[in-house]
Amino acid sequence: MCHNMKKKKDVPSVDNLQEAYEGKKIPKEEFQKLLQDVLIGAGFTGVGGIKEFLLFIFGVPAFAVFLKNRIGPTFIPNDLFTPAVTSATVFLLAKLKKI
Numbered sequence: 001m002c003h004n005m006k007k008k009k010d011v012p013s014v015d016n017l018q019e020a021y022e023g024k025k026i027p028k029e030e031f032q033k034l035l036q037d038v039l040i041g042a043g044f045t046g047v048g049g050i051k052e053f054l055l056f057i058f059g060v061p062a063f064a065v066f067l068k069n070r071i072g073p074t075f076i077p078n079d080l081f082t083p084a085v086t087s088a089t090v091f092l093l094a095k096l097k098k099i
């Protein structure tokens with residue numbers, strides 16, 4: 001049922017999974033394969049998500065400070081600018097449901 005999932009849209013709902021497997025015993029290997037298919041199909045691969053998260057949390061503010069220092073280094077102090085950009089990045093990630 002779930003072994004051929006490759007895209008996010010193919011991830012079955014919780015209700016469908018409960019209906020298909022509730023009360024049934026499945027071997028450990030089949031459960032691991034099912035869990036792997038669901039996680040990969042949902043877009044959670046572990047390392048890739050962490051890399052993306054770290055890139056946004058550290059990369060965007062660092063790039064913004066670099067850009068600000070090139071355009072107008074005294075316009076806004078870095079002590080205010082960096083937390084504001086980091087907060088905006090976290091807000092954006094939350095809105096995009098990445099965190």
